[in-house]
Amino acid sequence: AADPSATGAAVAALAALPREALAHDLKGALAPLARGAPPFEVVIHRRFNPESITAYNIVPGLLGVILSMTLVMMTALSVTREIERGTMESLLATPVEPLEVMVGKLAPYVLVGLVQTALILILAATLFDVPMGGGWLGLSAGVGLFIVGSLALGFLISTVARSQLQAMQMSIFYMLPSILLSGFMFPFRGMPDWAQALGQVIPVTHFLRVVRGALLKGQAFPDMWRELAALLAFVLVVTALAMARYRRTLD
Structure with a gap:
């Protein structure tokens, strides 16, 4: 029950099972409605978010969207x-390599991303009482990879765009x-197969799983290695x- 919106339909289906599952088998006086009570009872135990508080799911997801x-x-x-x-002409006249230019441009924004992350987590804990389940090692690795990957993607966009309007x-x-496709607004498993395939390529999808798994479930590093590996692959490919794509000339 870490995601109330995803579990809502499943809980509703389970609630209907006692009266509908054996409707074709129990006839006459044995029919559930005739006896006034269902033939069996389904007891649901919610884990991680037993009160189905939506903020526990939305607020951690905002971290990935805002970053x-x-x-x-x-x-x-x-x-x-x-x-x-x-x-940029003065920069291109220097003997720096593309990787050096990229590191110099992105380094200040790494600090900005870390400050944003700390601020969002503090507000989540103080204003919305989001549980901090632990998993800080995996969460730290996920935040670092996601910040670097997002900055590298921005740098890639700047190598393609010719103006600030195009970049925006x-x-x-x-x-x-x-x-829309990361599982932030809609349950990921409830989307069509093609949408899930596209969502798996988006780094926000894996980052949301890392954040929610660490904060709500207290997942350790081994529990989220697949998502961290996906984020690492995204960083390497985009870099x-x-x-x-880095142009050594303005032409």
Whole structure:
């Protein structure tokens, strides 16, 4: 019951089982309605969120959405702004390598992402009483990978966009699937197969599982290694693409 919206339909189906499951087998006086009581009883024990408090599911998910919105867009706009203002020409005249440029541009935003993460977790615990179940090692690794991956994606967008308007449009194009297909707004397993396939490619999907698993379930590092491996693969692929797309000239 970590996700109340996902378990609502399942709980409703279980509640209907006692009167409907044996309706074709129990006839006449044995019919459940005729006896006034169902032939068996289903007792549901909710784990992790027994009161079905929606904030326990929504607030941790906001961490991934907010980091994506700010880090991807800020990085894409900051690099594209330098191209528009002409300051990128001075940078290209220096003997720095693409990886050095990327590290120099992204390092300040890593600190911004860490401050945002700490602030959101503090507000989640103080204002919404979100349980902090533990799993801090895996959560720290997930936050670090997600921040670096989001910044690398913003840098990749800046290598493609020719203006700040294009960079913003590309960032929004990435944000919409991140919100709709990651399991943040809708239960992931309730989506069509094609939507789940697309959602598996989006890093926010795996990051939400890491955050919710750590805070609500207290999952340890071995319990979330698949999601961390997916985030690491995203970082490596996007970084490689950004390095390949990095232009040494403005033409």
